[in-house]
Amino acid sequence: MPIERLRPSFSFDEERIQELKRIVPEVFADGKINWETLKNALGEHLEDETAEIEHFGLFWPGKKEARRIASIPSKGTLVPVYGEGLKTDVTPGDDGINDSHNIFIEGENLEVLKILQKSYAGRIKMIYIDPPYNTGNDFVYDDNFTEPLLEYFRRTGQIDEEGKPLTTNKKADGRFHSKWLSMIYPRLKLAKNLLTEDGVIYASIDDNEVHNLRTLMNEVFGEENFMGMITIKSNPRGRQSDKYFATSHEYILAFCKDFSNTLLSGLQLNKTQVDEYKYSNEDGEYRLLGLRQRGSASRRIDRPNMYYPIYVNPLDSSVSITKTEAHIIEVVPKKSTGEEGRWMWSSKKVQENIANVVGKKVQGKDAWDISIKDYLDPKKGTKPKTIWDEKEMNYQNGAEEIKTLFSKKVFDFPKPSSLIKKLCEISVDEGDIVLDFFAGSSSTAHGLINFNFDKKFNTSFIMVQMPEVIKETDLEKNPYSNIAKLSSDRIRKVMSSFLNRMNDSPFELGFRYFKLAPTNFKLWTDFTGKELDKMNDLFEEFNKNLNADWTKDNVLSEILLIEGFPLDSTLTQLDYITRNTVYLVSSPIISHSLLICLDNKIDIDSLNKLKIDDSSIFICFDNSISDQHKLSLSDKGLIKTI
Numbered sequence: 001m002p003i004e005r006l007r008p009s010f011s012f013d014e015e016r017i018q019e020l021k022r023i024v025p026e027v028f029a030d031g032k033i034n035w036e037t038l039k040n041a042l043g044e045h046l047e048d049e050t051a052e053i054e055h056f057g058l059f060w061p062g063k064k065e066a067r068r069i070a071s072i073p074s075k076g077t078l079v080p081v082y083g084e085g086l087k088t089d090v091t092p093g094d095d096g097i098n099d100s101h102n103i104f105i106e107g108e109n110l111e112v113l114k115i116l117q118k119s120y121a122g123r124i125k126m127i128y129i130d131p132p133y134n135t136g137n138d139f140v141y142d143d144n145f146t147e148p149l150l151e152y153f154r155r156t157g158q159i160d161e162e163g164k165p166l167t168t169n170k171k172a173d174g175r176f177h178s179k180w181l182s183m184i185y186p187r188l189k190l191a192k193n194l195l196t197e198d199g200v201i202y203a204s205i206d207d208n209e210v211h212n213l214r215t216l217m218n219e220v221f222g223e224e225n226f227m228g229m230i231t232i233k234s235n236p237r238g239r240q241s242d243k244y245f246a247t248s249h250e251y252i253l254a255f256c257k258d259f260s261n262t263l264l265s266g267l268q269l270n271k272t273q274v275d276e277y278k279y280s281n282e283d284g285e286y287r288l289l290g291l292r293q294r295g296s297a298s299r300r301i302d303r304p305n306m307y308y309p310i311y312v313n314p315l316d317s318s319v320s321i322t323k324t325e326a327h328i329i330e331v332v333p334k335k336s337t338g339e340e341g342r343w344m345w346s347s348k349k350v351q352e353n354i355a356n357v358v359g360k361k362v363q364g365k366d367a368w369d370i371s372i373k374d375y376l377d378p379k380k381g382t383k384p385k386t387i388w389d390e391k392e393m394n395y396q397n398g399a400e401e402i403k404t405l406f407s408k409k410v411f412d413f414p415k416p417s418s419l420i421k422k423l424c425e426i427s428v429d430e431g432d433i434v435l436d437f438f439a440g441s442s443s444t445a446h447g448l449i450n451f452n453f454d455k456k457f458n459t460s461f462i463m464v465q466m467p468e469v470i471k472e473t474d475l476e477k478n479p480y481s482n483i484a485k486l487s488s489d490r491i492r493k494v495m496s497s498f499l500n501r502m503n504d505s506p507f508e509l510g511f512r513y514f515k516l517a518p519t520n521f522k523l524w525t526d527f528t529g530k531e532l533d534k535m536n537d538l539f540e541e542f543n544k545n546l547n548a549d550w551t552k553d554n555v556l557s558e559i560l561l562i563e564g565f566p567l568d569s570t571l572t573q574l575d576y577i578t579r580n581t582v583y584l585v586s587s588p589i590i591s592h593s594l595l596i597c598l599d600n601k602i603d604i605d606s607l608n609k610l611k612i613d614d615s616s617i618f619i620c621f622d623n624s625i626s627d628q629h630k631l632s633l634s635d636k637g638l639i640k641t642i
Contacts, residue, residue: 003630006619006640007545008077008521008562058215060178063185070186074114076149077519077558078105078567084513086492100510101433101460101568102445104491106484107516109437109464111149113190115516116462118564123589124194124462125432127201128423128444130415131187134180134208149518180209181216187437188220194435195257200227200264200427203253204415210251217255227254227262232419233389235396250395252423264426266381277376288360288371292333293344299335306342307333310350312359312368319357319370321347331359331368343370384426392418402441405493410478410486411441420447421454430457439465442487445511446494452507453498460508460568463487488513514567520550520558545622545642552598555642559619560585563594577610579603592616598642600624612637 021028027038085100105112191201201221205213210229218226230252238246256262277285292298293306300307311320311327320327333341343350350357356373391397398416403409420443428434428451436444445461452459467482480486488511495509522545546555560569569587574595580602585594592615597606602624612618614637622641625633633639 003634003639003641005622006559006562006642008519008558058181058212058219060181062178062182066182066185067189069110070189072114074111074149075519075523076107076111076115076516077554077561078107078112078115078514079517079554079557081106081513081515082553084488086495086510100512101458101508102491102511103460103462103514103567104439104442104445104488104511105462105464105514105516106467106488107464107514108149108466110187110190111516112464113187113194113437115561117190117193119561119566120194120433120462122194122196123433123566124435125196125199125429126424126427127191127195127199127435127437128204128420129191129202129436129438130204130440130443131184131438133206134176135206149516153518177209177212181212184213185216185220188217191435191437192220192257197258198261198263199257200262201255202423202427204232204250205253206250207247210253214253217253221255221257225256225259225262227256227259227264228386229253230384231387232393233387234394236394264384265429267384267422267425268381269376269378273382274376277374279373283375285376286373287376288358289374291343291345291350291357291370291372292335293342298341300333300340300342303342306344306346307340308343308347310343310357310359310370312370314359314368317359319350319354319359321351321354329359329368331370333370384422388419388422390418392416393422398443401443401446402490405490408478410480411483414441415443417443417447417450420444421451424448424451424459428457428459430455430459432459433462434459435462435464437464439463439487440483442490445491449491449494449498449509456507458507461511462567463491512567514557517554518547520546520555522547555598556583556596559594559596563617565590565594577606580606582606582610594619596620597624604629607633614638 024041232250234250235248238248277287309330311323312329313326335341359368360371398414448461465484465487467484572584574582580599582597595618597620616637619640
C-alpha cells in the first residue's frame, strides 16, 4: 500500500470534487477545473449569464460573500481541555478512559461547523438553534470573510490584537437584515451537511426575521422539506413595551433533510386525550371519529368521487357500501348547512376497513352519521400541533430553571428545557446525536438529559458556544467571565444532580470539553523576498510540519478529525508495545482502525509487534522510522507520516 504525508487539507469539498471528476473527467486539467469545458459539458442546463432572467429567491447585499465564506476552509482544530468535562474527562491511557459521547465545544460556531464536516457528515439526527435575534438592540456575529479564524481569536482576546467579540446591528443601519442573513446563511449551509438523511433542524426566531429565515431555509434545505412552523406561547402576559400589540409568541421553523425519509414520532397522550377512547371491544379501546371531511376541500365539488352513499343496519350499527336487506338506511355526507359534502375515504378504502366503520345515531335528530373506530396506541402517540401553549413552554420557566441551578440570575432569556425535551420526543431515538451550535446557556443539553431520563435512552449531544464575554456591569452578580463557561457549568450541574440521586444511571452522565484552537500543523507563508537562503529556510521550516508549541493530546485530537474519526472515538494505549507509546483509535462508525505513535524514535521491536493490515492506518513522524521500515510496513497497511 502507498506511503502518504499527513497534512490537513483544510478543505471539506474534496469528496464533491472527486465526484465531479468521476462524472466529467474531461473538465480537469493538471488537477484544476477548466471552467469553459465544464460550461460546455453542462450545455443547456447552464443559466445564460447574459440573458435577463428573473427567478424567485431571497437576495441581499453580501449574499455572494456569505456563500463564499461557507466554502473557505478552516485553519483551526479542536483540542481537548482536560478537567473541564465531567466524570469521564481524563487523558488518553488513564483508567476510565474518555468514553463519553457527549461533547461541549468552546469556540466560534462557523469555524467549528467547518471542522466537524468530515467526522460528522450525515450523523446528526436533530439540530436545534436559537440564534441571536435581530431586534436592533441585540448583537450578531461579525464574520470576517478573509481570515475568519484569525478574526475570531482577535475578537475573543486570544491573540495580541484586542477586539470586540460581537457587533451591534441597528435598525437604522441600511444593512439591518443583510448583516443578519449573512451571519446565518453559511452556518445553515454547513449544518445541512451534518444531518442524517432522516434528520431535522429546528430554528427559534421572532417576527423580525421569521419571513426571511423561512425563505432562506427554503433555499438551503428545499421548500419541499419544510415541515411546519410552530408558534410558541412564550409570554402569556404579552410584552407591554411593544407599540401596537403585546407580543406573546415566538416561532420555531422546522425543516428536514429529506421529506421522503423523515418521520416524526407522536407525542405521549395526556390523561384528557386518553379519556377520549371511551369505547372498547376485544381489539382494545377506541374512539369514534367522523368519516365526513371537515374544513378545507370538504364539499362534494372538491372531490366528487368521495361523495357516495353508505348504508347502515339500525339494529347493530354495522355498515355496507351496497344496500342489503339489513343495511337499509342510506347516509350521504352533508355539511351542517345542508350543503353536500364528501367522505375522507374512498368507497374502496371503506370496504377494505369495513370492520372499523360504523353508523352512529345523531343525538336529538332522526338521522345517522358514519364514524371510524380509532384504536388507542400509546406508542404511536398524537401528532404534534403547530401551537404550543402549555404552561411549561412559558419562557419564564427557562429563567426559573437557571435561577434554581445557580441560585441567582446569570443569563438573560434562556429557553425552557421542556421546549427542547418536546422537540426530542418527536425527533430523536436511541443512540441519536443532537447538535446545538448556538448553545447559549445549554438549555438543549438540559432538555436532552431530561429526555434521556424519561425514555431511558442514551442519546448524546454536541454543544457549541463562543466564549462571549459577559458584560462588565454584570460581573458583580455573575461569577462567570464568559457564556461558554456558564453553559458548560449548567450541564455539569444538571448531570451532577442526577448522579447524586442515582447510584446506577441507565443513561450516560458525562461530557468531554474541547476548545477551538489554531491548527498544530504549520501553514505555508508566501515568500516575497529575493534571498535564496531565506527561501530555503522557509522550505526547511515548513518541512517540520508541526508548530513548535504542539502537544501530544492536541495533535492526537487533530489527527482524529483529519482522518474523519468522531470526537468520541476510543483511544487505547497498546500494552503489548512497551518500548514506545502507540494508541489504537477506534469508532463503531468507522470500518478501519487507526494506530498513532508520536514518539521521535520508534524501536524496531515496536515495529515488529505492530499489528496492522489492509484495514489499518499507521501514523508516525516521518523521521521516526527508516525508509526501509516504511516500505516494509506499507506492505501490510497504509502508512502516513508527519
